[in-house]
Amino acid sequence: MLTQEEMARFRAGDSDAVRAVYREYGRLVYAVCRNQLGDPQLAEDAAQQTFLKAWRSARTVDPGRDLAPWLATIARRTAIDVHRQESRQVSSDIDDVPASHPALVSEPVAIERTYDAWQVRQALDELPPDEREVVQLQHLEGLTQTAVAQRLGVPVGTVKSRSHRAHKKLAGRLGHLREGFG
Numbered sequence: 001m002l003t004q005e006e007m008a009r010f011r012a013g014d015s016d017a018v019r020a021v022y023r024e025y026g027r028l029v030y031a032v033c034r035n036q037l038g039d040p041q042l043a044e045d046a047a048q049q050t051f052l053k054a055w056r057s058a059r060t061v062d063p064g065r066d067l068a069p070w071l072a073t074i075a076r077r078t079a080i081d082v083h084r085q086e087s088r089q090v091s092s093d094i095d096d097v098p099a100s101h102p103a104l105v106s107e108p109v110a111i112e113r114t115y116d117a118w119q120v121r122q123a124l125d126e127l128p129p130d131e132r133e134v135v136q137l138q139h140l141e142g143l144t145q146t147a148v149a150q151r152l153g154v155p156v157g158t159v160k161s162r163s164h165r166a167h168k169k170l171a172g173r174l175g176h177l178r179e180g181f182g
Contacts, residue, residue: 029050
């Protein structure tokens with residue numbers, strides 16, 4: 001606890017009294033800053049700034065009151081300022097941020113694209129099962145015709161003919177969608 005004399009000297013701006021205040025309340029100020037910032041180095045910087053601000057406004061302190069709440073308030077506000085300053089300085093090129101980062105916002109899918117996707121899904125569902133399976137393996141799983149043949153246990157020629165028939169049917173059904181891409 002500070003003596004009345006140390007308190008009076010602190011209010012007068014005496015640097016030795018500031019050291020006494022630091023010895024008495026340094027842990028409290030650091031703890032407040034560390035709690036706000038989470039980073040030990042930033043907390044140390046904020047604690048130093050807190051004591052500098054306290055020293056500059058020491059004459060406003062009520063001599064009959066404990067300094068702890070006053071210093072804790074200054075520490076909290078200083079930590080907030082440090083956090084804001086740090087967050088402005090730390091930036092990344094948008095291309096360096098992963099697409100899954102929660103800060104990135106993607107535009108909603110346009111209704112036209114949703115409708116187009118629905119039409120493609122509908123056309124696929126209307127194919128005979130053997131043709132639909134070949135198309136799905138080729139386009140959704142990215143398999144080659146040889147790999148599709150192996151997966152299905154059929155000759156490559158059978159995969160080629162099913163694929164050709166399926167794509168011909170899909171082109172007839174979905175040809176109008178190509179016009180939007182040309």
